[in-house]
Amino acid sequence: MTRRFRTLVFGVVMLLIAAGGMVVVWAQHDEEPVTILGTWTAGQAERFETVLRGFGIPFRYQGTAAQREVLLSKVQAGDPPDIVIMPGLGELAEYADQGLLEPLDDLYDPREYGAPWMAAASSPGHVYWVPVKADLKSIVWYREGRRPDASPAPLERWCVGMGDDGTSGWPGTDWVEDLVLQREGPEVYEKWALGTGGTKWWRSDAVRTAWEAWAGLLRQDERAAGRALLTDHRGDPGGHGLLFDNPSGECALEHQGSFALSFYGSDAKHARLMDSAPLLPDSGGRVRAHEVTGDFAALFSDRPEAQELIELLASKKGQRKWVEQAGVFSANRRVKPEGDAVKGEIARRLREGPRCLDASDVMAPAVRDAFYEAVLLTMARAAAGQDPGISDLLQDVQLVQDAHDAQDVRGVGSRAAPKTVCSTR
Secondary structure: OOHHHOOOOOOOEEEEEOOOOEEEEEOOOOOOOEEEEEOOOHHHHHHHHHHHHOOOOOEEEEEOOOHHHHHHHHHHOOOOOOEEEEOOHHHHHHHHHOOOOEOOOOOOOHHHOOOOHHHHHEEOOEEOOEEEEEEEOOEEEEEOOOOOOOOOOOHHHEOOOOEOOOOOOHHHHHHHHHHHHHHHOHHHHHHHHHOOOOOOHHHOHHHHHHHHHHHHHHOOOHHHHHHHHHOEOOOOOOOOHHHHOOOOOOOOEEEOOHHHHHHHHHHHHHEEEEEOHHHOOOOOOOOOOEEEEEEEEEEOOOOHHHHHHHHHHHOHHHHHHHHHHHOOEOOOOOOOOOOOHHHHHHHHHHHOOOEEEOHHHHOOHHHHHHHHHHHHHHHHHHHOOOOOOHHHHHHHHHHHHHHHHHHHHOOOOOOOOOOOOEEOO
16 A cells, blocks of 8 residues: 555445345545646646656646746645645745745655755755756757857857746846856855855846846847847747757857757757857856756645655656656766767766856745846847946846845745755765
């Protein structure tokens, strides 16, 4: 009997009515599905559901790009999903601080995931989330046989799209984050992401000059900047991603995470990657570290069925099945890299060398949203031929950061937020 049936003990009542010889059998069997809210939709959602069906636990999955809004409405209505899967650790930390998340202490071993994943999964006394999917950033995709020169590329060579269904702007934050990481290194990047070190990081030279380098790239072509602002980062529906949906070959490079392989469809076999540092504007060309991201599962429910599903998904067996059936990447160190040379290279970089979690993912939601907005305003002003007003934009983000820090001083800030972002091992 599996754990999900421990609270569903069969109650069988047999009534024998001698006169009629009738036997009545009654059995109660709770098959209420485990509810899961994630960001994966379309083909990615279908592959995830295939993996879940193999666990034999009834479930109901909802995928949405507007996850933050959907989750918040469900929580406020008193009907949160049993499980949520999201990249936003800063957001999960706030739910943990409110006492809304159930600990995962006995459901998996964080040491199987190593750093930076292990540090991100822990908070004082408890573990509240587990990375069930990993992706590599700080890379650039190009078409097979067209490897670029190791030098900064002009805007006309880049495939850029800022659009998303619910959180437009995050592809731009990836550019800024990567520039800060490659120019300044992991130590400065981590302090900026966490808002520590006693520095007003949004007004610092480290962040401002990285932002200016990105804005300078955008201002090379107003029309291209305008197109990028209105273009979905996945390309056209049913297409093969920005890199391959260019019949005229206008763009040849895409600064995108390893999840871009899922956008490329049958053309994925023709995609190749290289480190982003040599191609970024004013980055110095040196690879200081790789930015990584994850999708983290957390529990809003103490239902045994939901706990068991998390346990299975986080296990070596579950992660291997997820990798094999969905073609994704795992942060579990016991799951050995498999697949072609490109996937093997991604898996290796996810485990080796300096790595830092996506900065905006670990920021408090209010700070992250201000970051998104500043990125979109930078692009909009570049498209309009206007001065981006970077100092003013960063000052506005700093004010949001200051308000968050003031809450921490009063003891009402996040206690469950990650305390480290980067790993050098």
